Amino acid sequence: xxxxRFSLAGRTAIVTGGNSGIGxxxxxxxxxxxxRVMIAGRSSAKNRHALEALRSSGAASDAMEVDVSSELSCExxxxxxxxxxxxxxxxxxxxxxxxxxxxxxxxxxxxxxVMATNLSGSFLCAKAAYPPMxxxxxxxxxxxxxxxxxxxxxxxxxxxxxxxxxxQLTKSLAVAWAKDNIQxxxxxxxWIATDFTRGARERGxxxxxxxxxxxxxxxxxxxxxxxxxAVFLASGASNFVTGAAIPVDGGYxxxx
Numbered sequence: 001x002x003x004x005r006f007s008l009a010g011r012t013a014i015v016t017g018g019n020s021g022i023g024x025x026x027x028x029x030x031x032x033x034x035x036r037v038m039i040a041g042r043s044s045a046k047n048r049h050a051l052e053a054l055r056s057s058g059a060a061s062d063a064m065e066v067d068v069s070s071e072l073s074c075e076x077x078x079x080x081x082x083x084x085x086x087x088x089x090x091x092x093x094x095x096x097x098x099x100x101x102x103x104x105x106x107x108x109x110x111x112x113x114v115m116a117t118n119l120s121g122s123f124l125c126a127k128a129a130y131p132p133m134x135x136x137x138x139x140x141x142x143x144x145x146x147x148x149x150x151x152x153x154x155x156x157x158x159x160x161x162x163x164x165x166x167x168q169l170t171k172s173l174a175v176a177w178a179k180d181n182i183q184x185x186x187x188x189x190x191w192i193a194t195d196f197t198r199g200a201r202e203r204g205x206x207x208x209x210x211x212x213x214x215x216x217x218x219x220x221x222x223x224x225x226x227x228x229x230a231v232f233l234a235s236g237a238s239n240f241v242t243g244a245a246i247p248v249d250g251g252y253x254x255x256x
Contacts, residue, residue: 005237009034012085013234014077016068016125017095019046021194022144024053025223026092026230031059033231035090038081040066042095060085068095068121069113071128078128088132090234093122093166094144096196103157111158118162119169126173130182138181140234143170145188147249163188167245174243183242185233190249193220217250225250 013030017023019041027037031054039054039061041047047063054061062084067073081088097117099110122143133139148160149167167186174184191211193201201208201220212218229248232238247253 006231006235007034008090008231008234011089011234012036012038012081012087013090013092014038014040014081014088014125014129015092015094016040016066016077016121017144018092019043019050019063021196022189022192022223022226023092023094024050025227026094026142027054027061029224029227029231030090030234031057031061033235035234036060036085037062038077038084039063040068040077040095042067066095068093068125069116071124074121074124074128077125078132082132087136088129088139089136090140090142091125091129091133092142092144092230092234093125095121096144098156098159098196100155100199101157102155106158114158115162115165118159119165122166123169126169126184130177130180133182134180138183140238141170141173141182141184142230142233143167143184143186145170145186145245147188147190147247147253149186149188149245150247150253170245171243178242183233183238185238185241185243186245187226187229187233188245188247188249188253189221189226190247190252191215191220192226193222214255215250215252216254219250221248221250 013035015027018027018039051063145166146163149163170186
């Protein structure tokens, strides 16, 4: 297969949560593959820092402060992307929120906040991106789930439920929008060394040993480990792949 099948040249991508961690790693990978990138994140300072990193390589990129739990904010994100770049071809829903608490200690506002960002945010951004994708003859939507889409965790009930929902949302959108040549897939990262997992890594000791013992790759993943799968799902190489949920976890989920 020609390497051109994996090229993103001439395409515009929106990456929510693209100002740090996995999202920024994906944004950098898309730029390397030739895409124009719009970063969306809550923090204007983090957006600015990420944008500087992208533009240092000469990439066509921009950033916007966005609250993905707001339908209006998601619509404004898509509209600004159209104004700056003229089209929307790729959407990565990577904005995420976690509340670490036992179920009986998780308040309803905390539960709702996680659901609003992780699940509703993915839906709202996809819904907003749908019309411009149909105008250019199709598109790619990549929802970032988690290994918690598969496994339960005692201190992450809201997060796990939201990420499980992301996988089911992915399947529903894939079925609904296949007629529009829009492929919708999910990535399920494992234990990735980012600010998001800093607390878990700092616990060290038996906790970290258990993670590494279960991971056949015997290491924490890096943000750049997600990039190859993301570029594949964003490119023409995956035109017959839709509704899939792909673990990128060093083999963590391959074991019973």
